Amino acid sequence: MKDELDRLMKDANLDALLVRGSAQHNAPMTYFTGLRHISRAYLVKKIGQEPILYCQNMERDEAAATGLKTYSTSDYNYSELMKEAQGDDNRATALMLARIFEKHDISGRMGVYGKLASEVIWGSYKALEEIYPRVEVVTERPLTSVLSEARKTKDEDEIDRIRTMGMITAAVVADVAGFLTSHAARDGVLVDREGQPVTIGALKKKIDLWLAMRGAENPKGVIFASGRDAGIPHSAGQDDQPIPIGQPIVFDIFPCEAGGGYFYDFTRTWCLGYAPEEVQELYDDVLDVYNKVYAKLKPDTPCRDYQIETCELFEAKGHPTVLSDESITEGYVHSLAHGLGLDVHEAPWFHQNETNQSMLRAGSVITVEPGLYYPEKNMGVRIEDTVWMRPDGTPETLVEFPKDLVLKVPGV
Amino acid sequence: MKDELDRLMKDANLDALLVRGSAQHNAPMTYFTGLRHISRAYLVKKIGQEPILYCQNMERDEAAATGLKTYSTSDYNYSELMKEAQGDDNRATALMLARIFEKHDISGRMGVYGKLASEVIWGSYKALEEIYPRVEVVTERPLTSVLSEARKTKDEDEIDRIRTMGMITAAVVADVAGFLTSHAARDGVLVDREGQPVTIGALKKKIDLWLAMRGAENPKGVIFASGRDAGIPHSAGQDDQPIPIGQPIVFDIFPCEAGGGYFYDFTRTWCLGYAPEEVQELYDDVLDVYNKVYAKLKPDTPCRDYQIETCELFEAKGHPTVLSDESITEGYVHSLAHGLGLDVHEAPWFHQNETNQSMLRAGSVITVEPGLYYPEKNMGVRIEDTVWMRPDGTPETLVEFPKDLVLKVPGV
Numbered sequence: 001m002k003d004e005l006d007r008l009m010k011d012a013n014l015d016a017l018l019v020r021g022s023a024q025h026n027a028p029m030t031y032f033t034g035l036r037h038i039s040r041a042y043l044v045k046k047i048g049q050e051p052i053l054y055c056q057n058m059e060r061d062e063a064a065a066t067g068l069k070t071y072s073t074s075d076y077n078y079s080e081l082m083k084e085a086q087g088d089d090n091r092a093t094a095l096m097l098a099r100i101f102e103k104h105d106i107s108g109r110m111g112v113y114g115k116l117a118s119e120v121i122w123g124s125y126k127a128l129e130e131i132y133p134r135v136e137v138v139t140e141r142p143l144t145s146v147l148s149e150a151r152k153t154k155d156e157d158e159i160d161r162i163r164t165m166g167m168i169t170a171a172v173v174a175d176v177a178g179f180l181t182s183h184a185a186r187d188g189v190l191v192d193r194e195g196q197p198v199t200i201g202a203l204k205k206k207i208d209l210w211l212a213m214r215g216a217e218n219p220k221g222v223i224f225a226s227g228r229d230a231g232i233p234h235s236a237g238q239d240d241q242p243i244p245i246g247q248p249i250v251f252d253i254f255p256c257e258a259g260g261g262y263f264y265d266f267t268r269t270w271c272l273g274y275a276p277e278e279v280q281e282l283y284d285d286v287l288d289v290y291n292k293v294y295a296k297l298k299p300d301t302p303c304r305d306y307q308i309e310t311c312e313l314f315e316a317k318g319h320p321t322v323l324s325d326e327s328i329t330e331g332y333v334h335s336l337a338h339g340l341g342l343d344v345h346e347a348p349w350f351h352q353n354e355t356n357q358s359m360l361r362a363g364s365v366i367t368v369e370p371g372l373y374y375p376e377k378n379m380g381v382r383i384e385d386t387v388w389m390r391p392d393g394t395p396e397t398l399v400e401f402p403k404d405l406v407l408k409v410p411g412v
Numbered sequence: 413m414k415d416e417l418d419r420l421m422k423d424a425n426l427d428a429l430l431v432r433g434s435a436q437h438n439a440p441m442t443y444f445t446g447l448r449h450i451s452r453a454y455l456v457k458k459i460g461q462e463p464i465l466y467c468q469n470m471e472r473d474e475a476a477a478t479g480l481k482t483y484s485t486s487d488y489n490y491s492e493l494m495k496e497a498q499g500d501d502n503r504a505t506a507l508m509l510a511r512i513f514e515k516h517d518i519s520g521r522m523g524v525y526g527k528l529a530s531e532v533i534w535g536s537y538k539a540l541e542e543i544y545p546r547v548e549v550v551t552e553r554p555l556t557s558v559l560s561e562a563r564k565t566k567d568e569d570e571i572d573r574i575r576t577m578g579m580i581t582a583a584v585v586a587d588v589a590g591f592l593t594s595h596a597a598r599d600g601v602l603v604d605r606e607g608q609p610v611t612i613g614a615l616k617k618k619i620d621l622w623l624a625m626r627g628a629e630n631p632k633g634v635i636f637a638s639g640r641d642a643g644i645p646h647s648a649g650q651d652d653q654p655i656p657i658g659q660p661i662v663f664d665i666f667p668c669e670a671g672g673g674y675f676y677d678f679t680r681t682w683c684l685g686y687a688p689e690e691v692q693e694l695y696d697d698v699l700d701v702y703n704k705v706y707a708k709l710k711p712d713t714p715c716r717d718y719q720i721e722t723c724e725l726f727e728a729k730g731h732p733t734v735l736s737d738e739s740i741t742e743g744y745v746h747s748l749a750h751g752l753g754l755d756v757h758e759a760p761w762f763h764q765n766e767t768n769q770s771m772l773r774a775g776s777v778i779t780v781e782p783g784l785y786y787p788e789k790n791m792g793v794r795i796e797d798t799v800w801m802r803p804d805g806t807p808e809t810l811v812e813f814p815k816d817l818v819l820k821v822p823g824v
Contacts, residue, residue, distance in 0.1 A: 020530065024632055025437065028529075037633055037648035039757075057741050058645040074739045079765040087767035089555045112530040117440075118432065121533040122524060123551035139535035143501045205627060208670060212624035215617060219631060220436055221449055221671055233470040236449035258620060259633055327486045329469050345451075353491040355499035 001155045001363065002031075008146045009047045014138065015108030017051075017146065018097075019043040021116045023062075025219065025260030027342035028113035028147055033066040035259040042073065042097070046106055054100060076100075090123030091131070097124075098132035107134040113147050143349055144357065152339060152347040153363030159388055159398075161257065162341070162365055165264035166386055166399035168214040169253055173266065175210045176251065177407055179203065180243070185273055185411040189242035200224050201239025207253070216255040220344065223252035223267075230269075231375030233334050233382070245273045245412055248283075248405075250371075250380050254344050263344040265367045267384035268403065273412030275405050279379055282372050283405045286381045289313045289370045293336065297368075297387070297395040303337070303350045303358040310336045310370055311352065319372055323352055330374055337366045340386055364389045365398070413567045413775065414443070420558045421459045426550065427520030429463075429558065430509075431455040433528045435474075437631065437672035439754035440525035440559055445478040447671040454485065454509070458518055466512060488512075502535030503543070509536075510544035519546040525559050555761055556769065564751060564759040565775030571800055571810075573669065574753070574777055577676035578798055578811035580626040581665055585678065587622045588663065589819055591615065592655070597685055597823040601654035612636050613651025619665070628667040632756065635664035635679075642681075643787030645746050645794070657685045657824055660695075660817075662783075662792050666756050675756040677779045679796035680815065685824030687817050691791055694784050695817045698793045701725045701782045705748065709780075709799070709807040715749070715762045715770040722748045722782055723764065731784055735764055742786055749778045752798055776801045777810070 009017070019028045023038040032043050032051055038059045045051035055063035057074040064070055076096045085091035101107065112125065125137045142148065154162070183190045183198055190198045204222060211218050221236055226249045229235035243249070252267040269286075271279060293310050311323035311332060320331035337350040348358035348366065360366070366389070371382030385397045421429070431440045435450040444455050444463055450471045457463035467475035469486040476482055488508045497503035513519065524537065537549045554560065566574070595602045595610055602610045616634060623630050633648055638661045641647035655661070664679040681698075683691060705722050723735035723744060732743035749762040760770035760778065772778070778801070783794030797809045 022632075037635070037646060039632075039646065056646075057739065058745060059647075060741075061641065061644050061647045072739075077738050078763075079738055079767075082765045082767040085767075087769065088553050090551065090553060112534060114530050115527055116530060116533075117554060118524040118526050118528060118533050119552045119554045119557050121528075121530050122537055122549060123554065125534055126551050137534060139502065139538050140531045141500050141502065142529060142531045142535065145531050208624045208627075208629075209621070212621045215620075217620075217629070217631065218670075219629065219672065220434075220451075223449070229473065232473050234449060234451065234468075235471075235473045258630075260631065326489055326491060327469065327484075329472075333470060351490075353494050355491075355494040355497075357499065 001153050002150060005045070005146070005150050006048055008149050012111070012140070012146050013109055014111045014146055015047055016106050016110045017045040017113065018110055019113045021114035026115045027346070030260060030342055031147070031151060033068065035257065035261050036062045036066055038062050042100065043068070044100065044104065044106060046104070052104065088127070090120065091127040093124045094127035094131050097128055101132060101135055109136050109138050111138050111140050111146050113145070143347065148347045151341055153361050154341060154365050154388075158262065158341065159365070161262045162264060162386065163398045165216065165255065165257060165262055166266070168211070168216045169255060169264045169266050170399045170401050171214060172207060172210045173251070173253060173268065173401060176203070176207060179206065180270070180272060181407050181409050183409065185245045185409050188245050190245065190272060190409065197242035199239060200237045200241050200243060203243065204239065211255050215258050217258045217260070218255045219260070220254060222254075223250060225250045225380070227378045228375050230380035231373045231378060232380070233371065233373060243272065245409065246271055246276060248279050248379055248381055250382050252382065252384065256344070262342055263340055265340050265344055265384060265386050266401070267369060267382045268401070269381045269383065269405060270407050271405055272407055272409050278377070279381070280405065282374070282379060282381045285314070285317050285319070286370050286372055286383055287403065290368060290383050293370065294368055294387070294395065297360065297389065299360055299362040299389055299393050301360050303348045303360050304352055304354070304356045307336045307350045307352045314370075314372070330376070331372060332370065333373055334371065336370055337368050340365050340367055360389060362389050362391050362393055413565050414562060417457070417558070417562050418460055420561050424523070424552070424558050425521055426523045426558055427459055428518050428522045429457040429525065430522055431525045433526035438527045439563075439758070442672060442754055443559070443563060445480065447669065447673050448474045448478055450474050454512065455480070456512065456516065456518060458516070464516065500539070502532065503539045505536045506539035506543050509540055513544060513547055521548050521550050523550050523552050523558050525557070555759065560759045563753055565773050566753060566777050570674065570753065571777070573674045574676060574798065575810045577628065577667065577669060577674055578678070580623070580628045581667060581676045581678050582811045582813050583626060584619060584622045585663070585665060585680065585813060588615070588619060591618065592682070592684060593819050593821055595821065597657045597821050600657050602657065602684060602821065609654035611651060612649045612653050612655060615655065616651065623667050627670050629670045629672070630667045631672070632666060634666075635662060637662045637792070639790045640787050642792035643785045643790060644792070645783060645785060655684065657821065658683055658688060660691050660791055660793055662794050664794065664796065668756070674754060675752055676810075677752050677756055677796060677798050678813070679781060679794045680813070681793045681795065681817060682819050683817055684819055684821050690789070691793070692817065694786070694791060694793045697726070697729050697731070698782050698784055698795055699815065702780065702795050705782065706780055706799070706807065709772065709801065711772055711774040711801055711805050713772050715760045715772050716764055716766070716768045719748045719762045719764045726782075726784070742788070743784060744782065745785055746783065748782055749780050752777050752779055772801060774801050774803050774805055
């Protein structure tokens with residue numbers, strides 16, 4: 001949580017943090033500013049002090065609305081900086097940063113954050129190293145950086161916001177189920193009242209609409225994948241394809257607050273009309289592992305243990321897993337879980353690798369999402385919920401939703 | 413355009429390009445892959461050769477759909493790399509890149525692109541410098557990087573896509589105008605049938621919905637700003653505020669293709685019911701400058717000339733401009749224009765700074781957006797269209813829309 005920042009900075013021997021970029025769709029900045037219409041900001045935090053925010057004049061009121069102490073980058077005449085930098089915009093930025101650091105007496109080891117163009121990050125910090133050696137731009141490990149560690153546990157306001165996104169997500173998933181089950185089956189696919197197949201693309205447009213109606217945004221699209229696509233975890237489904245009857249459909253939805261805020265992540269696997277025996281068995285295996293692993297979740301345990309446990313449970317059921325071979329494309333081929341917040345994927349991490357030091361903590365929000373994939377058999381199953389590790393140490397699925405495999409449709 | 417890449421690389425003395433990150437909301441990657449559900453990709457292009465794409469196994473079919481030659485990062489056992497890197501994920505990435513570069517015989521000066529976390533860019537290229545000195549990670553100037561220069565001119569397919577976004581934008585702007593003019597005025601604000609004020613927040617939710625209905629996404633929100641907010645270019649407007657009668661409202665909308673593709677950018681300034689004389693005069697000044705500068709647009713001219721021209725025209729009308737003082741907050745306080753494509757702001761650039769070498773080219777898509785701002789008088793006016801510099805050298809507003817200042821509403 002935010003209130004751990006100074007301790008984490010001390011542990012990592014950091015004297016300051018610098019966050020750059022937009023306050024929208026840029027998790028590290030939004031973490032401090034909230035969702036604001038600020039396109040280019042510089043947030044600096046010295047250890048033991050409140051963060052300060054630099055923005056351009058024409059975004060001054062949006063900056064002020066963050067509640068942070070704000071300053072104007074427009075005071076550092078850009079044209080003069082560009083002249084001094086001989087037209088090199090990275091160097092001009094570094095010159096401005098050096099003046100800001102001087103003004104606020106900032107030096108020492110600095111962690112840098114924010115989602116920005118590669119050439120901006122690389123070039124401006126290379127220039128800063130040369131111009132202002134009093135600051136050392138530290139190479140943190142992204143998986144365990146100070147900001148990543150702080151964001152690994154959530155406060156009550158964050159939980160409320162993620163839960164609200166969960167309620168929106170569940171409402172839209174219910175919309176989708178209602179839409180599917182109010183259409184009829186014909187010749188193995190779902191059809192509309194004119195007897196025309198409903199396509200995955202048409203459904204996805206409706207999902208975007210239903211999300212927007214509820215104030216959510218869908219920057220990464222949804223996965224609505226059947227057939228071979230269901231057997232490949234990140235195949236999103238093909239827009240021109242019909243929606244099949246009696247085949248597993250993996251429906252994975254991960255919207256965020258409009259403007260680029262907190263995410264939710266949720267997956268169900270559905271068979272319309274009926275489930276073939278082979279699919280039902282696969283589903284039962286996944287659900288069984290889901291329940292067993294979920295029941296074991298507790299704070300202050302290594303995250304990788306849950307991934308290993310998941311692999312072992314699947315292997316005992318005869319499925320290949322990434323524990324024996326990371327490059328497999330059949331069986332259990334991904335991680336059990338990931339943290340979730342202002343990024344859809346964030347700490348803690350659940351990879352089986354022995355170098356993975358992530359610990360599950362009270363206050364973490366994680367997905368739980370075991371799955372099995374057999375693309376050559378046109379089968380895939382994944383079940384995913386977003387789970388909060390409560391302060392009392394028990395896991396809580398933020399929004400409950402039925403886990404039925406089969407959705408009844410007329411005509412089957 | 414893409415077909416200029418090899419020439420631009422040669423001019424910049426680059427041997428290779430590396431683009432990293434997602435294929436969604438990450439312009440440099442989308443430029444090569446199109447909109448695909450790929451979360452983590454590495455695209456490498458050697459000079460004179462077609463680009464190749466590395467993705468993880470579980471995104472292999474999405475990768476294949478790009479039409480690029482694809483390879484799997486899953487072949488480079490992540491656990492082994494992490495062990496070798498002693499748990500430093502940046503170092504593990506650099507080790508993988510080094511192996512990829514060896515395999516494809518890539519060396520020399522490399523430009524790097526893609527929107528990624530700062531700590532990932534900084535740390536992984538620092539590690540790469542040490543691990544694989546055969547590659548030099550070049551510090552390009554972002555404003556004139558090879559990829560920025562290539563994207564500065566658009567091919568026919570890109571124009572079609574931007575124009576389609578323009579048609580969606582214009583349709584939604586018409587929706588908004590229809591919504592506003594079908595409500596009545598009471599006590600100086602717009603009210604619904606129950607006599608309750610319509611808020612800016614309620615309207616913005618509808619805008620998101622209308623955009624989603626038409627297949628567009630609105631990742632950066634809209635500006636719908638009145639009163640003092642209208643006088644500050646990037647103040648987005650306050651959700652709980654009513655919509656005023658007889659005051660200028662700056663409505664700036666910049667949606668993109670769903671999934672993070674091409675943008676459009678459009679602004680109108682409206683007064684509901686009537687325009688006070690002072691506002692009408694301000695509006696006439698802006699429209700006059702808009703028309704005069706627009707009429708001068710032609711290829712192979714320095715972009716900054718148009719900004720200087722705009723400043724001089726405004727100064728002749730008695731308005732302060734950034735030409736005399738960059739830090740002003742009244743008058744003409746920003747640039748005339750910017751390029752637009754997969755990013756809402758991209759090359760060419762129109763800053764007045766003498767170091768700005770941007771040239772306007774046939775094939776460029778730019779905004780034209782003069783504005784005047786007087787926040788202490790609760791006034792601001794901006795008029796903006798998106799304009800294509802046609803191959804024949806003439807400017808074409810991609811989608812025409814009326815420029816009336818006053819929208820009639822019942823009850824005024």
